[in-house]
Amino acid sequence: GESVGLHLPTLSVQEGDNSIINCAYSNSASDYFIWYKQESGKGPQFIIDIRSNMDKRQGQRVTVLLNKTVKHLSLQIAATQPGDSAVYFCAEKNQGGKLIFGQGTELSVKP
């Protein structure tokens, strides 16, 4: 079946360092991927997305990399700040249009 999973359940980084959050997906036919940030008591917040015809996309302080050969997705956060502390989910859109989420990685930023 389809599944999207994350390699690490928790990640702790020092403020100012770069963070890398990884994700593996299983459906090679998926054509669209999204990274979400979720803070306690809130819904997932869109961070950045990437289509399957791209291998890299950059936003403000964030970069998403897509490696279709090994079905791997990563989110890089530059100069991580305390406000970046949250749970990060990757999500995969299947051909039917629904998003499939992974379990999530909890990012903790130490001051």
Place this chain on the structure above:
Amino acid sequence: GAGVSQTPSNKVTEKGKYVELRCDPISGHTALYWYRQSLGQGPEFLIYFQGTGAADDSGLPNDRFFAVRPEGSVSTLKIQRTERGDSAVYLCASSLVDRSYGYTFGSGTRLTVV
């Protein structure tokens, strides 16, 4: 509105009772999605509306769950004969067009069945 609005934010109900959860999508968004999120897990798909019709309800766990969107805007998720296992955060998301754009989520309704 400016974002996706879900009401109530919290709901506590007794086992066996009926509940309704409401979602107000972003104005003009034709696609609407319901997800359920258990503690420590990613959201799980329940149902997807395109306009007034349910385009995909394959995620509804059983026939106690039902959702409507009669005018293509507000949607209501209805749960009959609630069970303790239904306790979760129910999230709603909307998007401008289906399948191709980032989805905007509401803050969810935390349902607790006691």
